Amino acid sequence: MPPLNYFVVESPDATGREAYERIAGDVLQDLDLIKVVDRLHIYVDPKAPIFIAAGMLRHMPRAIRVTDFANINPGEKEIVLDIGDEAYLAPLLQKLWARYGKENVDQPDRFTVVLPAGLAGEEDLEQMVVADPSETLHKDIIYALQYIAPEGFKVRRQYIKDEKFYYVASEDTLEGDIVETMVAPIFAKMGVTL
Amino acid sequence: MTTLVPVTYKGGVYRHDEIVDLIDDLGGYIVQKHIMAQDVVLQSFVPRDDIDLIREIAKPLAGEVTEAPLVGTEIAVVSPSLEIHHLPHTACDIAEYLRRAGAKTNMVGLARGFGKRIANLNDEERDVINEHDLAVYALGNFEECIRQKFPVLRRGIHVPIVVTGAPDRETLVAIVDPPVEGYVGGIGRIMHRFKRPEELAKLDELVDEVSRTLDARRDVLAKDPLSVFPPRLMAILEERIHEISMLTHPTPVTAQMEGLRLKLPYDSYAPAVRSLEIADGVTIGDIADVTPSRMRNYILIRIKPFSETRILV
Numbered sequence: 001m002p003p004l005n006y007f008v009v010e011s012p013d014a015t016g017r018e019a020y021e022r023i024a025g026d027v028l029q030d031l032d033l034i035k036v037v038d039r040l041h042i043y044v045d046p047k048a049p050i051f052i053a054a055g056m057l058r059h060m061p062r063a064i065r066v067t068d069f070a071n072i073n074p075g076e077k078e079i080v081l082d083i084g085d086e087a088y089l090a091p092l093l094q095k096l097w098a099r100y101g102k103e104n105v106d107q108p109d110r111f112t113v114v115l116p117a118g119l120a121g122e123e124d125l126e127q128m129v130v131a132d133p134s135e136t137l138h139k140d141i142i143y144a145l146q147y148i149a150p151e152g153f154k155v156r157r158q159y160i161k162d163e164k165f166y167y168v169a170s171e172d173t174l175e176g177d178i179v180e181t182m183v184a185p186i187f188a189k190m191g192v193t194l
Numbered sequence: 195m196t197t198l199v200p201v202t203y204k205g206g207v208y209r210h211d212e213i214v215d216l217i218d219d220l221g222g223y224i225v226q227k228h229i230m231a232q233d234v235v236l237q238s239f240v241p242r243d244d245i246d247l248i249r250e251i252a253k254p255l256a257g258e259v260t261e262a263p264l265v266g267t268e269i270a271v272v273s274p275s276l277e278i279h280h281l282p283h284t285a286c287d288i289a290e291y292l293r294r295a296g297a298k299t300n301m302v303g304l305a306r307g308f309g310k311r312i313a314n315l316n317d318e319e320r321d322v323i324n325e326h327d328l329a330v331y332a333l334g335n336f337e338e339c340i341r342q343k344f345p346v347l348r349r350g351i352h353v354p355i356v357v358t359g360a361p362d363r364e365t366l367v368a369i370v371d372p373p374v375e376g377y378v379g380g381i382g383r384i385m386h387r388f389k390r391p392e393e394l395a396k397l398d399e400l401v402d403e404v405s406r407t408l409d410a411r412r413d414v415l416a417k418d419p420l421s422v423f424p425p426r427l428m429a430i431l432e433e434r435i436h437e438i439s440m441l442t443h444p445t446p447v448t449a450q451m452e453g454l455r456l457k458l459p460y461d462s463y464a465p466a467v468r469s470l471e472i473a474d475g476v477t478i479g480d481i482a483d484v485t486p487s488r489m490r491n492y493i494l495i496r497i498k499p500f501s502e503t504r505i506l507v
Contacts (some may be wrong), residue, residue: 019335019360019382026385046310046336150334151279152309171311 006039006190013046020044024053024148031144036061036137038163041186044150051149054166054186057141061133064088067126070113074122081113081125091131141165164194198222198239198423200265202296203248205257210234216251220244223425225266225449226298237265237296239425262296263405266425268450269297270326272347274307274333279383285332287388288358288381291397292330292404298448300326300489304347313343320350321488327451328354328375328407330400335360335382341369348374354407358382358400375410376403411451420497421481422472422507424449427497430472431456435463453482453496460486460493467493473507481505 009024011017024042028034040055066072069085070092083089089110096105096113099120106114115125138160145158145167153169157178166183168174175181179194187194203213207229213236217224222240240248249259269292273285281303289299302323306314323329329351333340340359348355354375359366360382367377378400388397428447431454432438438446441457448455456467464486468479478484478495481503487494500506 013336013338015360015362015365015382016336019384023335023383023385030385046338049310147278150308150336150339151275151277152312152339154309171309 009042011044027148039190049171051153051169053145057163063129064131066128079115083111088130196241199242202262203236265296266449267297267327269299270302270323270329272302272331276303284384295401310339310342330356333359337361375407418499418501421503421505456493459491
């Protein structure tokens, strides 16, 4: 695991601390989030019981546009899109159908999409936003934290906005001011104000 | 009397029927047979004195015979839940490793085995676990959680238990009260496959712990033997109830240390099983309890000891 810029696991239980360090590393690696998370601080105390994970993301990935994965070849009668990476083909087709109608979008094979010329401007097409990875990224981060946290800790509060995120979970009801009393000091340790 | 020892035979499909016949001729029993592509694995009991003979005959077929201490046992691997937190690693790796040592393992994923305050064990889970020879509890990372929830998870379980968890063995021994039969520390909730040497060493330790526990049980059984050796009864059932050959289960009849699980519907087959004559005038009903299993609609046969029946088949 390539090191995050800051990765600390705290726990009163020494064995548990080591185990959670390994779990967090494995989960981030499995879900391919190592490159995305910049700092992560986990505090887990089974006696309280409380699990807190707080951290910062690296810069958010930008939106994916058609030019990022396809070549646009305008012809006299039609515009041919030459797909380089199939990963975004499905959302692209959805967008094209919605914009130009299904009857105008032809897909003769896996890597080619044909549109009638005149219907779409080349510029328009190039700049069309097909997918925004940050949407799913937020979900992925929360899922990863849920996955790292002990399973019995079902009561939870989560937050993710811009680059900061936290996830607090417990078996019992969470105090109303838990964020101020427990999460903010953890952010302070990372040198960040929530 | 010849002593039968549990062994695993691994070899190719080609001419493996000769080995099957040989084991049969020597008076041994095959409790599980797996054919995977070109390979055959036979979990069997063979007379101790004849192991070398089997090795010799298997030599030209490139087959190998190894001792497998857990052949003929059915073990429950109990996981606190079926969520991604506990599966597939740990529980599956443990089950797989025990299977390599010859055991038939079943995974029991508890409905509410997580959380130290809310953990519990329902009657179905309890009964299913009690139908096994031994239960391996794959618990988690925190000493505090194991201390609090294990007494709940073991409530009503009367089969031997081996506990695994992240705290070291000494800590587990200290926090589990009353004591259980086996402890393996250093295996907690792990999110990757067991592949490092130290992790595999832990699994070896678990197999040793399980076999030690079962050996203790075997010693007790030796003092008051069962009325019939379970694999023997298994062979008789397979020969006499032809429907068994039509079942698609990997182990249509599962051998346990003190009985068998027969995967036929209880309601329609129990009377036939009870009245099946296995020796002159002795029926299965005379030497065993034929009861419904809590696992689907199977039949559970629990063989009575000699002291109770005064019959030895």
